Amino acid sequence: MNDKLNFDGRMLDEKLAAQAQIADAVKALPEEPLSLAWRSDLNTKLHAMAARRKKLDLFGWIWKPAAGVALAGALAVAFVAREPGMAPVARKSIEKELVNSYVESTASWEVSTDGVSSVEAKEKSTQAPSEWDQEDGSATL
Amino acid sequence: MRKWLALALVCVACVSIAQVPAGPRGFKVGGQKRAWGVGLDLPPALRSALLSLGRTRYSGTRVVTQKQGPNRESHTEFVITDGIRSRVEFPNTSALRGQVIVEDNEHRRHYMPDKNELHILPPRREQAFGRIAQLGKRKFTFTQTPGGMVAGLNTQLVTVSDPKGNVMQRLWIEPNSGLFVKREIYDRTGALQASFEFTQMNLRPRIDASDFNLQPKGVRIITPQIALNGIIKRERFLDVKFPENGGLQLEAAHIMKIGGQAVLVQNYVGSGHRVSLYQLRASVDPAQLGRLARPEVRTYSWQSSGSSFVLVGDVSDAELRELARRLGG
Numbered sequence: 001m002n003d004k005l006n007f008d009g010r011m012l013d014e015k016l017a018a019q020a021q022i023a024d025a026v027k028a029l030p031e032e033p034l035s036l037a038w039r040s041d042l043n044t045k046l047h048a049m050a051a052r053r054k055k056l057d058l059f060g061w062i063w064k065p066a067a068g069v070a071l072a073g074a075l076a077v078a079f080v081a082r083e084p085g086m087a088p089v090a091r092k093s094i095e096k097e098l099v100n101s102y103v104e105s106t107a108s109w110e111v112s113t114d115g116v117s118s119v120e121a122k123e124k125s126t127q128a129p130s131e132w133d134q135e136d137g138s139a140t141l
Numbered sequence: 142m143r144k145w146l147a148l149a150l151v152c153v154a155c156v157s158i159a160q161v162p163a164g165p166r167g168f169k170v171g172g173q174k175r176a177w178g179v180g181l182d183l184p185p186a187l188r189s190a191l192l193s194l195g196r197t198r199y200s201g202t203r204v205v206t207q208k209q210g211p212n213r214e215s216h217t218e219f220v221i222t223d224g225i226r227s228r229v230e231f232p233n234t235s236a237l238r239g240q241v242i243v244e245d246n247e248h249r250r251h252y253m254p255d256k257n258e259l260h261i262l263p264p265r266r267e268q269a270f271g272r273i274a275q276l277g278k279r280k281f282t283f284t285q286t287p288g289g290m291v292a293g294l295n296t297q298l299v300t301v302s303d304p305k306g307n308v309m310q311r312l313w314i315e316p317n318s319g320l321f322v323k324r325e326i327y328d329r330t331g332a333l334q335a336s337f338e339f340t341q342m343n344l345r346p347r348i349d350a351s352d353f354n355l356q357p358k359g360v361r362i363i364t365p366q367i368a369l370n371g372i373i374k375r376e377r378f379l380d381v382k383f384p385e386n387g388g389l390q391l392e393a394a395h396i397m398k399i400g401g402q403a404v405l406v407q408n409y410v411g412s413g414h415r416v417s418l419y420q421l422r423a424s425v426d427p428a429q430l431g432r433l434a435r436p437e438v439r440t441y442s443w444q445s446s447g448s449s450f451v452l453v454g455d456v457s458d459a460e461l462r463e464l465a466r467r468l469g470g
Binding site for chain 1: 216236393404417
């Protein structure tokens with residue numbers, strides 16, 4: 001038992017001694033200073049890379065929101081303004097309102113004969129003068 | 142000599158007979174040929190009323206009630222009529238106080254002192270009479286019954302119904318003078334759409350010729366064409382309208398709101414018919430419009446340059462199509 005322990009200790013001592021020799025050999029190597037040209041070149045490359053990165057970041061600030069707005073706009077156009085040039089109007093009653101308008105105004109016009117119709121009574125009882133100008137052709141008596 | 146005298150008398154008799162205004166194709170009233178005739182099959186009171194256009198003389202107070210959307214609004218008018226001329230004024234308590242309307246067989250002049258404007262429009266009374274006469278040409282039925290007293294006058298009631306029996310109009314007529322003293326117009330559900338009733342009438346009024354003067358100085362003259370051109374320019378609508386000498390007369394042009402947007406409305410009249418042209422910047426469904434049409438109200442629509450046009454009128458589908466074609470539809 002004691003023999004085995006002595007053997008292991010010896011082997012460890014030998015290995016440690018070999019490592020110390022390698023360390024001494026490395027220490028003995030001549031120290032070579034880094035070239036200034038190489039450092040300068042490295043710095044230049046790093047600086048260029050940083051500038052490009054900064055540019056990309058700045059461009060991202062512009063194009064990412066722009067792309068978002070464009071996408072939202074496209075969706076709005078696709079869903080809201082389905083027919084170009086036509087305003088969206090409550091579908092349910094526009095036709096009915098047109099026909100009702102005709103029926104009501106005709107009845108009012110018929111019954112008023114030489115008096116005033118409902119449209120005239122509504123429009124012409126206001127105090128504000130009409131917005132006609134000379135180019136419209138109105139004349140003054 | 143006696144032969145020549147007899148021949149001359151025969152000629153005079155022939156000319157006199159030719160002048161009797163009884164034909165259904167049109168007749169002369171107030172010295173002018175009317176575009177519409179009075180059907181021989183109309184009830185006597187209605188025939189008498191239509192033939193009396195331009196021959197009546199009265200003054201009175203008339204209450205007019207008109208339905209607009211869910212609301213009914215009434216106003217009172219003071220009316221003086223002498224043949225083809227009439228004058229309408231309003232009580233001092235009315236929102237229309239100060240306004241005066243004078244109409245003859247050529248013009249309707251509407252003076253609005255608050256705006257300092259004189260609107261010169263086509264005469265309306267003859268067109269309104271023409272529309273009643275047109276009812277006789279359609280498949281409406283007429284009945285005449287005693288109408289009771291209205292404004293102190295004994296009346297005959299003429300009821301106009303469609304072929305299904307729905308009452309369209311009721312007319313109370315003073316049979317001796319042919320005056321319409323009360324009138325009610327109903328929609329197709331039977332609801333009262335518009336009415337007028339004289340509350341007081343004087344059949345022997347003192348009328349002065351100056352009652353029909355209406356020439357205020359320093360006022361702006363506005364015609365329906367001026368109004369229409371102004372709206373087209375200001376609101377940037379397409380310049381689409383019927384020509385002035387095309388058989389239809391522009392009676393009014395105005396803007397109304399439908400679905401939150403401005404719609405240009407042009408109302409035209411002619412030969413007892415009324416046609417409205419609507420221009421809007423929204424799409425309309427022709428099928429839906431077709432479903433809303435009824436015998437006395439036809440529709441036609443088309444689209445052009447980003448706008449929709451809708452013609453609504455009491456003429457046939459073929460006539461509406463022809464009118465639309467003239468406008469590029």
